[in-house]
């Protein structure tokens with residue numbers, strides 16, 4: 001084989017698995033990694049297929065069909081810039097570079113412009129699904145130059161996960177739109193993971209349940225309309241035994257969360273755009289608070305709380321937690337989509353929300369049965385401002401919110417931290433309030449800073465000031 005169809009730079013687990021997936025789908029791949037060890041390991045895995053590893057970047061470029069299609073799978077940040085810099089002299093106009101890492105969307109915007117200036121086409125592509133997804137079918141969120149996307153579309157569709165025969169891949173929008181949508185995906189991912197942790201904590205600490213009992217509960221939840229990947233793996237995690245101690249694996253794991261940054265970017269950007277995503281913010285803060293383990297241990301010896309036990313019928317409480325989790329999770333999707341709506345307007349991405357929901361139905365970490373209904377709801381009502389108020393979902397929200405309210409109240413009462421549940425409830429309560437107390441806040445601002453206010457009985461935009469001091 002002298003001309004390979006796809007080049008992959010970065011042969012870590014994700015790069016290798018995507019390469020194998022491409023080859024399985026009839027696209028011969030040439031790969032390269034700066035690390036000779038990774039190159040060798042990949043070569044061993046690629047043996048016997050229409051795949052090769054190059055020993056240098058120029059060698060990789062020379063082995064590819066023109067225009068070249070090269071997927072970069074290296075850690076986000078400066079490594080991506082370094083690969084582009086080193087590849088550039090070996091590229092020619094019309095070649096296509098794809099960045100499949102979790103790059104910051106503004107970096108993707110910049111890289112796209114820099115490459116466009118030399119005629120090279122650039123696609124920033126969100127890839128979700130972890131190792132297994134990369135190998136068997138990820139969700140793909142490509143953004144950038146649409147005409148370049150059309151040239152790689154067959155390969156991307158072929159390797160993507162499929163739901164009802166449709167690929168979990170589609171053109172997202174201009175510039176860094178693909179990475180932006182992946183960033184928000186991860187924000188929602190953070191929120192759902194936090195909500196699952198809270199349900200787990202309420203069952204473990206509040207109800208005194210063991211890991212295998214909780215596994216059964218999460219499995220049961222997953223068998224119904226809430227079916228999702230994160231529920232599935234939570235049940236699986238709880239069912240795992242630590243080979244060293246013979247105890248549940250989850251109990252052997254230290255309660256300090258890590259993060260690579262995408263969730264934080266989601267919150268930072270939402271603040272910039274003025275969009276409320278409190279459940280996602282709460283999830284981030286849940287991770288931050290978990291990370292200060294030593295401080296918490298010290299505080300636990302000083303600060304007091306109520307008795308952590310939940311009284312009452314256990315089955316009933318579990319049912320309550322199920323409904324609360326469903327309601328709170330739904331608000332996380334609603335917040336994510338409302339952020340996407342504002343970003344699409346602000347950055348001119350031209351996002352299609354039904355298409356995004358369609359892509360997220362399979363392959364990705366936040367895949368869930370309910371995304372199919374979201375897709376249909378957005379298709380029927382593309383201008384919908386918030387999923388919670390849609391004809392499709394408002395009855396469900398109205399039915400479940402009292403349950404969320406009771407569950408959050410229970411968490412508050414027994415002192416089990418429930419940042420995510422409370423944030424979700426606060427989001428719903430604020431959003432459904434035609435009247436909020438910020439009239440008082442406006443008065444305060446005017447009092448100390450003459451910041452002015454609008455009046456209820458005058459047209460919007462007209463500003464007033466009161467001399468508050470006699």
Ligand code: 6PG
Nearest residue numbers: 128129130186259260261262365
């Ligand atoms: C995915 C994941 C993936 C990665 C996250 C983890 O969609 O496949 O989101 O991108 O696992 O970046 O992020 P944290 O390390 O921040 O939890």
